[in-house]
Amino acid sequence: MTETNKKSLIIIGGGISGLSAGITWAINNDVKKDPVLIIEKNPKTGGFVTSYEREDYWFDTCQMLPNISDILEYLGIDMEFKKFKGYYMRIFHVNPDTDEVKLLELPSGVETFKNYLMEKYPSNASQIEKFLDYSREMYLELFKLKMELKFVDILKLLFTCPKIIKNGSKTFAEYFDQFNITEPNVKEIFNVFAEFAALPSERVAAIVPLSAMNSLLDGTFRTKGPFIEFSNKLEEHFKELGGELMLKTEVKKILVEGDQVKGVETEGGEQIFSDYVINTADTKLLMEKMIGLDIIRGLDKKYAQKVEEVKMSTSSMNVSLGLDDKIDLEALGLDCGYNVLTTGGDSYDRLFDAYERGEIGFSDQIFHVGVICPSLTTGGRPNLTIRITPMALGDWEELRKKDRKKYNERKEKWAKFFIDKVEKYMIPELSKHILVMDVSTPATYKRYSASPTGSIYGMAPYTDNFGRTRLKMRTPIKGLFNPKFVHGVFGALLAGMQANDMILNGKIMNGNARYQAS
Numbered sequence: 001m002t003e004t005n006k007k008s009l010i011i012i013g014g015g016i017s018g019l020s021a022g023i024t025w026a027i028n029n030d031v032k033k034d035p036v037l038i039i040e041k042n043p044k045t046g047g048f049v050t051s052y053e054r055e056d057y058w059f060d061t062c063q064m065l066p067n068i069s070d071i072l073e074y075l076g077i078d079m080e081f082k083k084f085k086g087y088y089m090r091i092f093h094v095n096p097d098t099d100e101v102k103l104l105e106l107p108s109g110v111e112t113f114k115n116y117l118m119e120k121y122p123s124n125a126s127q128i129e130k131f132l133d134y135s136r137e138m139y140l141e142l143f144k145l146k147m148e149l150k151f152v153d154i155l156k157l158l159f160t161c162p163k164i165i166k167n168g169s170k171t172f173a174e175y176f177d178q179f180n181i182t183e184p185n186v187k188e189i190f191n192v193f194a195e196f197a198a199l200p201s202e203r204v205a206a207i208v209p210l211s212a213m214n215s216l217l218d219g220t221f222r223t224k225g226p227f228i229e230f231s232n233k234l235e236e237h238f239k240e241l242g243g244e245l246m247l248k249t250e251v252k253k254i255l256v257e258g259d260q261v262k263g264v265e266t267e268g269g270e271q272i273f274s275d276y277v278i279n280t281a282d283t284k285l286l287m288e289k290m291i292g293l294d295i296i297r298g299l300d301k302k303y304a305q306k307v308e309e310v311k312m313s314t315s316s317m318n319v320s321l322g323l324d325d326k327i328d329l330e331a332l333g334l335d336c337g338y339n340v341l342t343t344g345g346d347s348y349d350r351l352f353d354a355y356e357r358g359e360i361g362f363s364d365q366i367f368h369v370g371v372i373c374p375s376l377t378t379g380g381r382p383n384l385t386i387r388i389t390p391m392a393l394g395d396w397e398e399l400r401k402k403d404r405k406k407y408n409e410r411k412e413k414w415a416k417f418f419i420d421k422v423e424k425y426m427i428p429e430l431s432k433h434i435l436v437m438d439v440s441t442p443a444t445y446k447r448y449s450a451s452p453t454g455s456i457y458g459m460a461p462y463t464d465n466f467g468r469t470r471l472k473m474r475t476p477i478k479g480l481f482n483p484k485f486v487h488g489v490f491g492a493l494l495a496g497m498q499a500n501d502m503i504l505n506g507k508i509m510n511g512n513a514r515y516q517a518s
């Protein structure tokens, strides 16, 4: 082993989790003595937070953020974001039998949102108030949770986090039912937050959508320029702090000696050593391919069994459209964080059932998509993105490899299907304005992230893999951490800090699950 190929910390993956982990390490260590290296397989960092140019149009993958200012301040990132005023979300609820569209517009701000709902649905006003107040209190309890609970912490939780103790293992649907809200529109609104986690409300752990809802109500933001500027800023800062970055390098193997991590081996066969490795690539990829389940089983049978049981989140399809200058997107109310076009009711459950069979469940009767207009924030030529989950990898990858023509035909068929829906129910004559179209499929996400299932959010937050039951971040291999879990940029930033907090014995967050500025 030579001096130059030994690092104090190796991070696999240069997405937001990896960059956050790298910056946190560099802030808390003298990197000349304790070097940190990020290894990224793609030619650039950012992972799923990226932007791409097609014929003078800029398209983004990521679309909105909650308030992450505390974390960015800790990381030393100075960046201006646009905060959505007015509505942060609109739901277009379609009745496909009558073609009637009901529009539900959700205003920003916790109190404004609550008052709006109570006034609009007076018969359920007290139930809505109770639901929102209780959920807010439960969300705030998250800041008192510890990452790794000792016996004494569990006892303390009974007093500090009673609502989480009571509801931590409930699905969102079970949790919601306790409040006796009968208004179907209100149920529709709250279910949308469950679907942000790409799980139906009957499956998702209640705290995940409640957390998404509360953090977005505190403020919904997006970058003023293309989203890639955010990743670039993190990379730049990591390098400024002395962090090392290897691009176009794929980690193939984790080096393990006994129960201790020793480093990594790259695709080219280079071994780089370290007593600490943070993995931010797909969990199954790490456990099954880079380590091997037999090794994990040999160290901790229960952990290995949990790895086998863990389900990854869904994949996705994105239809990005470059439009002509004649379309007035602002007049269409598109200057808001997120629009949901849905047939509502149990649509998402049925789409999810199809997804679990590896099929596409979208039809004229059942659909549920996000519609976002980045250009009203970023400037540049008018554009629109249609975001579709749940989508299974199915045979998308196989088709792409074996028959590119058929793959493209299928891609275009589905893109047309989703454009037609948006045109019919949301943006009249949309197709007349389209000049450029770029479509990504589950095969794109698999290729880009190396996730075997093309999963876009890491592990899925089912109730049996959440909180105390989640696959532990500290793996049975000493020095190896697998922090990526709660989906989204906020979760990714936090994951990088949490893993460092474990390595540095609570120096960053005092063992807490959430970061709170002192």
Ligand SMILES: Cc1cc2nc3c(=O)[nH]c(=O)nc-3n(C[C@H](O)[C@H](O)[C@H](O)COP(=O)(O)OP(=O)(O)OC[C@H]3O[C@@H](n4cnc5c(N)ncnc54)[C@H](O)[C@@H]3O)c2cc1C
Binding pocket: 012, 013, 014, 015, 016, 017, 018, 039, 040, 041, 042, 045, 046, 047, 048, 049, 061, 062, 063, 064, 065, 249, 250, 251, 252, 280, 281, 282, 316, 318, 445, 448, 449, 450, 451, 456, 457, 484, 487, 488, 489, 490, 492
């Ligand atoms: C289309 C889309 C839209 C989204 N919209 C939003 C949104 O609006 N708001 C929001 O908060 N979140 C959104 N997300 C989710 C968010 O982008 C992700 O949760 C977050 O970026 C995950 O960051 P990460 O670093 O944990 O993982 P990733 O971004 O997946 O990064 C992991 C990195 O590891 C690299 N890697 C993988 N295997 C290896 C290997 N063997 N060796 C070296 N490197 C490897 C990958 O190339 C990748 O760069 C969206 C995601 C997608 C796909």
